[in-house]
Amino acid sequence: MSTIAPSPWEAVIGLEVHAQLLTRSKMFCSCRADYLGLPPNSNTCPVCLGLPGSLPVINEAGIRLTLRTALALNCEIPQFTKFDRKNYFYPDLPKGYQISQYDLPLSLGGWLDFEVGGRSVRAGITRVHLEEDTGTLHHAGEIHNSTFSLVDLNRAGVPLMEIVGEPDLRSPAEARAYLATLRQVLIYIGVNDGNMEEGSLRCDANISLRPVGAEALGVKVEIKNMNSFRSVLRALEYELTRQREVLDEGGRLSQETRGWSELEQRTVSQRSKEEAQEYRYFPEPDLPPLVISRAQVEEVRAGLPELPAARRARFQSQYRLADEQALLLTARPGDSQYFEEVVALGVTPQLAANWQLGDLQGLCNTANLPVEKCRVGPAPLADLLKMIEGHEVTANVAKEVLAQAFETGEDPAELVRSQGLGQVSDTGEIAVMVDQALAQNAKAASDYQAGNDRALGALVGAVMKMSQGRANADIVNQLLHTRLPRPGG
Amino acid sequence: MTLLEEPIRELGRRLREREISAVELAEEALARAKELDPTLGAFLRVTPELALEAAAVADLRLQEDPAGAPILCGIPVAYKDVVCTEGVETTAGSQILRGFVPPYSATVVDRLSALGVVPLGKLNCDEFAMGSSNENSAYQLTRNPWDPERVAGGSSGGSAVAVAARLACVTLGSDTGGSIRLPASFSGVVGVKPTYGRVSRYGLIAFASSLDQIGPLAKTVEDAALVLTAIAGQDPRDSTSVVAPVDGFLGELRAGVKGLRLGIPKEYLEVGLDPGVRAVFEQSIRMLEGLGAVTQEVSLPTTEYALSAYYVIAPAEVSSNLARMDGVRFGPGFAGATTLKEAYEQARHEGFGEEVRRRVTLGTYALSSGYYDAYYLRAQKVRTLVAQDFDLAFAQVDAIISPTAPTAAFRLGERTADPLAMYATDVLTLPANLAGISGISVPAGFAAGLPVGLQVLGPYLGESTCFRVAQSLETEARIWDRLPPLAVAPA
Known part of the structure; x- marks a missing residue:
């Protein structure tokens, strides 16, 4: 729910999300896609450096992961797709153009369901397409007064998927929930690591206001540079207020691109419509068009894992869990996998859920570890919980044993036995x-x-x-x- | 008489029978370049150390296994300067790439190196292969060895002259609208523009990606077929390269033209042919008919639009392909510029010559929103029609013959002031690039002492037929071994 007071204006928001794909190599060459932490410009070759004479070659894995995403987002996959060149000059763009997709993207017309404030909302997905990431610039000092900039092309050519959402979001809170749900889906299907801070997942927003009940869209502002959920929420709330104030005073908004300043907690104008870039898109002549067969689409579809919403519903019906517990246990694939392994070992689902979300999650939070990485695996936990069920150990003792096992990596059931902590039923x-x-x-x-x-x-x-x-x-x-x-x- | 006058097969025999060594052959080629090239201007740089090193390795190979060594082992070659050569400066004839030493070699260079060729150096060309006379090179003029006051043709002028003057046995050029066939015709050598996709473009500094093809220039049709056989074939590094057999180039070379149907496009005779060129063409027709070929008129009605379409599509691709030359990593840089925009403007204004700037501007305009449909899209539609014309023609005939160019070599400076006149030089060659089909220019005769080529166009992947026709004419015309005056050192 928006924190904005009742207003005659309705917000219209659409998000453009860029996600680096978890492929082994870059989109058009064999350099590593995982470039973090490498010395500058060491993860490069003639192709991603854009050296004269070099040519791109399509990484099939990038196509597959984009199709995977498109199908998870209920998109149509046209049979014919192609790459285009988006031409503009910038020092982080070694070829002077970005290989992207223009009028015939890999997928079109899907949707994403998400929840916000207890309501279920469906937002349209315009398209999911594939392009290449740029390099990075390191300015000497601040950008406005630096005397030189250093170019690092380690990131250049990393597969980047763009997910363009329809302007179906009506509040910053909806935008945040949409983004969180989308991120969860991307992580579930294994195409992206969801790391907004490191920029492997990025979000731009288009926002405009219109009188409540109106059909026509207002003047749109694009907001860039939001690199956390919090900044997406804050930037949209700020922009909503700014636009409302202008309109309330009878002023006019101008179509522009604004950047979110984390430091100042406000949006700052970057580029007006008149200064908009002319990208001169045209079909990439170095890459033949692609024909995506129905068989290929069905193969990718068959390989899709269970998505978070379906898993949550299944956890409620199959394990008779409360909605809140099902929600928490399906937050990440690691959580639900851990849970299902414990249950598969014969533990009552409710007991497994209580312990995983209770004591174990508490220990994990303190240690800042995901549950699947902690030292108590599903099998040792299942053994301990079965001892509780069999009255071989009391819940109180089990809590202490679990904490000890979490620290030392010892087997909790073995700890009960060796320390004589078994339940007295005589x-x-x-x-x-x-x-x-x-x-x-x-x-x-x-x-x-x-x-x-x-x-x-x-x-x-x-x-x-x-x-x-x-x-x-x-x-x-x-x-x-x-x-x-x-x-x- | 120089060894460089011998065809590859004869040289191969002499190398294997130890009559000569590859080092001797290389030394002779290097000596000729030193003596003759100051006048001709074919080479931008000669690489004697690399040549002698490769020749020594080739000699070892020839000694160890004379029968097994590849036919090109020990043969001196040279590359147009748009072909990247690892460790050897590659400038594409442009100031903006002065000092660019590629850390990798083009696939064609790798393939020839593996066969043991001897690389003599890099050849002059119009800047980024844009031009028909080599007058757009940022570095030097290349003179026609038949008349030093005339152009060599372009853009692979250095490649044609190096073969014509017997400085190299064979060279590689690139053909985007006629850049191999035209200088071959002007300089009196064989030049092959392969089917689009036949030869890997990896390592070819792009002019217009959808039109560019690398091909050989050689003294004889067989030499050209030998080299094309070696460099053709699918390359995983070039997604536009195709899988197709290459054994027919040599296998069918001497199959003759008896019964072959040859089409003569009537529109190609309406472009203002020079009378001397027309006479040579008519003589070629008689020769081929005398060998049993059946000629007939065909129509390529979109010919008059092809030139315009070409000069939209090629510049559009140029504007994008050359964007990477932004002064950040190549060229003289942008000292003194105070904004990013200024830096780009300065680097590109100083780094590019006039013709390149003209085409970048043309292409940028053609791709801009509001103009894209009227120019680029319409040109692509014309391109489809041009290809359809050829499809229809090749349903009736096996190959198409025409003069390679409306005239023989023109005078230096004659067309530099008039870009449209210069562009018209390619009117008979560029339709084949738009259609992506195969073509050859083979020496057919002389007009006022200047060589005139016959163009043979074959269908998609139809090189074998082109080679057959060209070989028949070469055998019949008996002029391939005639030496131009500037191939002979002054006494």
Whole structure:
């Protein structure tokens, strides 16, 4: 929900998302696609340097991952597609053009469903197409006063997918939710790592206002340079307010590109419509057009994993989990895989969910680890949980053992055995402790018998303390009730 | 008499029988270049060390396995300066690439090197292969060895002259609108423009990517066929290269023309042919008919639009292909520029010659929004029609013959002031590039002492037929071994 007060204006927002693909090599040469941390310009060859005479060759994996995304977003895949050259001069663009797609992209016309504030929203996807990333520039000082800039072409030619959304979003909160859901889908299908801070996932937004109820679109502003969910939300909220104020005062907006300044928390004009680039698109003559066969499309479709929304619904129905738990357990593929492995080992789904989202998630959060990377794998956790189910260990002891195993990597079930922490279910042994507790807590006993239910807790606690948490709570309760009969009870 | 006058097969025999060594052959070629090239201007740079090193290696190979060594082993070659050669400066005849030393070689260079050829150096050409006379080279003039006051033709002028003056056995050029066939005709040598996709363009500094093809220039048709056989074939580094057999170039070379149907496009005779050129063409027709070929008139009705379409499509691609020459990594740079825009303007204004700037401007305009449909798109439609014309013609005939150019070599400076007159030089050659088909220019005769070529056009991947026709004419005309005056050192 928007934080903006009720207004006669309606926001119209569409996002353009760029995602680097998780291919091994670059889009048109065999250099590595994973360029992070390499010495400047070391991950280059004549092709991605744009040396005279070099020619691009299509990386089939880039096509496949784009098709995968397009199908996950319900797009149509035309049979015929081609690459085009987008021509402009900039020092991070070694060829003076970017190989991209113009009028015949790999896919068209899909949609993405997402939730915001408990509502389900469907936003259209205009197209998903494929292009190459640029290099990076390192300015000496700030860009406006630097005397030189250094060019690093390690990133040049990395496969970059552009997902153009329809202007179907009506608030910054919707835009944020759309982006989060899209990111989740991209991670699920293994095409992108979702890292906005490092720029492997980037987002530009188009935003305009129109009177509520109007059909025609207002003057559009494009916002760039938002590199976190938070900045997408903040920038759109800022821009919404700015545009509303201009319109409320009877002013006119101009079509322009504005950049989000994280430092100043505002958008700053970068380029007016008159200064808009002339890209002189034309078909890339170095790459023959592509014919995508139906068989190829069906093969990619068959290889699609279960998507987050479907998995969440399945977790609710198959494992009888509450919506909130299903949502959390399907947030990332790693979470749901871990859960399903634990359940597959014979643990009751509800118990597995409670422990994964409770104690284990807490430990992971503290250690800043995803659950699949922690030292307690699904099998050791399943063993421990089955011990709880079999009354071989109490929940309290299991919590401590889990924490210990998380630290040391030891097997939790083995810890229970080796440290003698198994649950005590011997009625005789417990009866001795119960009697001792009654003797030492005579007031609690009489209070309980006088009708104070809470007094029973103190007695159970005393037994547990005596047993170091190992006494079977059911038997303790049973014995206490026998020892302390209530009138008429 | 120089060794360089011998065809490749004869040289190959002499190399294998140890009559001569590859080093001796290389030394002779280098000596000739030193003596004759100051006048001719074919070479931009000669690489004696590389040549002698390769020749020594070739000699070892020839000694160890004379029968198994490739036919091109030890043969001196040279490359047009648009072909990248690892470690050897490659400028495309442009100031903006002065000092550019490629860290890699073109596929054609790799393939020939693997066969043991001896690389003599890099050959002059019009800047980025844009021109028909070599007068657009940023570095030097190349003179026609038949008349030093005349042009060599272009843009592969250096490649044609190096063969004509017997400085190299064979050279590689590139043909975008006639840039191999035209200088071959003007200089009296064989020049092959292969089918688009026949030869890898990897490492060819692009002029117009959808039109460019690398091809050989040679003294004889067989020499050209030998070299094309060696460089043709699909290349994983060039997605526009095609898989197709190459054995017919040599296999069918001497199959003759008996019964072959040869088309004569009537529109090609209406372009203002020089009378001397027309006479040579008519003589060629008689010779081929005498050998049993059947000639007939064909029509290529879109010929008059092809030139205009070409001068939209080629410049459009140029404007994009040359964008990488932005002064950041190549060229004289932009000292003193205060903004990025100024830096680009300065680097490109100083780095490019007038003709290149003209074509970049033309192409930029043709691709701009609002003009794209009227120019680029319409030109592409014309291109499709041109290809359809050829398809229809090749349904009736096996090959098409015509003069290679409306005139023989013109005088230096004669057309430099009039770009349109210069562009018209290519009117008979560039339709083949638009259609992507194969073609050869073969020496057919002389007009006022200047060589005149016959153009043989074959269908898509129809080089074998072109070679057959050209070989028949070469055998019949018996002029291939005539030496131009400037091939002989002054006494």
